[in-house]
Amino acid sequence: MTKPPDEPLLSDAAALVSEAVAPRVAPSDPRPLRRAARLPPLNLFRVFDAAARNGNFTTAAEELCVTQSAVSQQIRQLEELLEVRLFRRMPRRVELTREGTALASAVGESMALLVRACERIADPKAPVVLCVNAPPAIASRWLVSRLKRFMQLHPQFKVTLLASNDPVDFDRQDIDVAIRWGHGDWPNARIELLAPDRLFPVCSPALLREGPPLLVPSDIIRHTLLQVVNGSFWGAWFGAAGAGGLAFDETLYFNDAGLMLDAAVQGQGVALASRLLAESDLKAGRLVRPFDLEIETGAGFHVLTSPDFSEKPAVAEFRRWIGFEGRESA
Template sequence: MDLRQLPALNALKAFEAAARHESFSRAADEMFVTHGAVSHQIRALEAELNIALFERDGKRVRLTEAGGRYAKEVRAALMALAEATRAVRAGDRERRLVVSILTSFAARWVTPRIGRFIEQYPEIDLELLSTNGLADFARDDVDAAIRFGFGKYEGLHVEPLLDEVFFPVCSPTLNGGRLPQTPADLPQYPLLRSDDELWRPWFHAAGLMSASEPKRGVLYQDSSNLLQAAIDGQGIGLVRRSIAMHEIASGRLVRLFDIDGPSPWAYYFVCPPRLLETVRVRAFRDWIFEEVERFQALYGRACAAGRDGAAEVLRTAGQ
């Protein structure tokens, strides 16, 4: 059979819908096209087949005998094609894993480590969706998410993944390498601002009860941009542990003091309950919890090594 002799697929789809509804208008509504478009497709199909498929009585249409026979065959063929397409997509979807992750966490924490997941699970096609918006699992094509917040996500499986702390960092070349020696020195340096306003809680943790949030300078709403500003020597940034450690290990940033500021938010592993036991989601969940355990142990060793030894501990571990 010469498949080049088959009518156009759009014409067959329009005919099947019109035959099922016995209405060009309802077929048009189903296909999100105009009544005229459906009518044109069917007239072209009739001309190609050289046979009338519908009898027309004003605005009303009904199938001819030949049209009825043809409609059954066309419907069966389209259903078979739809089922074959669904099966192919389903097979591919079982291998495809889509994870929504906060942009800064994806860039600064997940990406440096993701090679281990790829090596461990080469059969999984991982897609990292970097976004600061919350994934809508009912609408978006997302399997799991790492969210930074309070952990209240109704209707979803939620597990605490990683607590967070904040501390000040800067470029080792800031102020010609003459860096603050005590927390009380910080007001003499440019402090980078964010809309989280976490400087005051950190100052309180450092015993500086009268210090306040910086009021001048650029306001950074993205943590990754603030971190980059610190790397570029624009000032001292108060940053999250998770996104700063890689830069400290590389020597691009220096942690100034061994004082952690509290974070009102934490990271959570989130997914629809029905997806939790799928192979792809379970693999990612197990992997990222292992990475977090490794990260926390490494952070503990770095803190124990003090300011001078922390970077070396991280570099040795490859962080």
């Protein structure tokens, strides 16, 4: 789950610290300006900030839940790295030196910037960008028309939709929710069935009017069969219809189910489709079902989320919403 970027805040914080720790050279000094080769560990600045605000190593240690000696050692380490003295040690307190005062100002501003950035990220009322990844066919034919309704129900959530069939890896990809077709065996993901894969023939109304009649299932073989290249269930459908063993005269193959349905809409043949993919075309009358027989493939569209973040508010709400939409369509 992603938020609107806070990079300006974080870069400003780093710039403030870098400017404070960079050696200062008088304008008349002919030597080139030298930047610090390496920024000291950030935790040292956190300890320094606590010591500078409290004016006492013991009080700073109590605030940070560490020992006084740990604070003293880390301040000494920071001084050695910067090659300057940051505090004057008094009997019961410490005072900032001139260099320490300059650094304390920059570190204080930087810490405030970081706190504000963290508050914005953790604020439940802040806009949240949800990244959803789905195959092109289901994205364009089913999901796009519904996303506006989701964002109207949840105006604090903004959705970015990516169309892809690539393998999903939540640890490596900036994806909050993925939709994939299969048998539900994806590793390292929380998997929920969106809709089972019940397939039935669809074709253009013009094909019924102008082509050979479709009175019984076996009549389909007189038309071009449309199917995807990674597997076809035509044989299973004909078997369920009692017309197994037929020879197909002409077949067109597609690498995407959406393209296959586009061809069916254009009257190029008869396709097997699921309700989710064909729903919009059936409602608009671009496709019709010549036969009511459906078969189940044992597969279906599934919603995938990261096991670590599936209960985050935006992800959990999207899971509930899309599950309801899937049930309504099925």
